[in-house]
Amino acid sequence: MFTMGEDMMKQWANNWEKMMGEHLEKLVHNEKFISEMSKSIAATMTGKAFYSKALDEQMAAMNLPSRTEIIKIMQKLTDIEERLIDLSERFEDFADAQAKPAAKTAPVAEKPAAAAHAPAPAHDSKAKKHKK
């Protein structure tokens, strides 16, 4: 009797899953639904942009830097960091190119085998070990 009840429950759950699955699958693939949902997201984003602008103006009125301005500064710093990385790479390449002819003329025995395959130092000179 109990097994029959359990089987019925399982059958009911399977039918529910199948029905809901088909229904929701159709819904999330429906272009009209996607379009309406996108309009709702667009309205939220427009609202967020308006709110952020109003907040920026309030901060400016109080002579305080706004979040937008701080992010712009951070992005400028990122740009400077990127330029520095590019420059240091160019410098390394230049130094390598200068060192190569000198290495060719140097006696082979003077070049330690281990050093030839030693890894280059990490860019920030702080290679970190990750433990498991």
Place this chain on the structure above:
Amino acid sequence: MIGNMDSMVQHLDAIAEHVMRKTAGELDTYPRGVTPREEVYNAGNVSLLRFISPEGVEGTPLLIIPSLINRWYVLDVTEETSFIKQFAQQRPTYLIDWGYPGEEVGHLPLSHYYHRSIKRAVRQICRQTDVEKVDMLGYCIGGTMAYAFSCLEPDLVDHLVLLTAPIDFADAGIFAKYAEYFPIEEFSASMNKMPGWLLAASFQFVQPMGLYQKTKMFNDKFESESFMKLYNAMERWIADPVDFPGKAYYELITDLYKKNLLTKGTLMTADGQTVDPSARRAKTLVLNAGKDHIAPLVTTELPASDLAPVSKVTIPSGHIGITTGRNAKDACQSAIDFLTN
């Protein structure tokens, strides 16, 4: 009185933490990636990781390019399923960890990632291992980026494995539909990043019964130790979302999903270089998944103008299943066979 309140709050806090730890169990301390590794280079948010290989392992280094949409360690969630562990036993293995990009990189274009960052990593590997080119494996959008890089720098890539990597976005399935209607201009005007939680929610949204089915599967299998290990590790990975930099996201949606510029051969980097598939020379393996709803099989087709030698293997699994499911070993072995031949 206030002192008593403080100690009571501290006491309750300790109880809550204890309960959470007990409930989370292994998940609480589960590692982000299991293969031992070290960071050998970093630039901003981006790091280059080198996985520890056994003594004497040598050969062309392999650089793994994971997706920007989620964390890299889906390829290294447990010892049993780890692609990275397998690769590291065969050859020097490196991986680009994109980190957790914030709003400070929201203005960087997609080409910053698929060209500049990858080139820096390749340069470091070449300097460290004294080679002139590397092998590459790109997963998901990481595969798209690795492909673009192999078009831009054909001399630096020897073998390329595209693991469920969308290249042709002309018919990119459900995500193409969402991309078509996504209010990208409003997004660009209001946000510097696409929040990771929203991306994660959108992946769940397109599979509405996914959570129910996962819970049902959990109920059926929770007594199996091996299942619980993988389940916990995967939940750990799912609960670790990453924000997508704003401008890069804008370009991903407009240039790739909407305009399909990569396949058309008209995708441009920020400094004006054309990403030309006909320039590519790397021997390529397209390793795709037959039940993939994120990168359906048609999206993994390479452009007709691409004349590089290409082979294909299709694994009967889904987009994530190909890395951690029961067929993951076959997928990994296919990649190893291709890279060693």
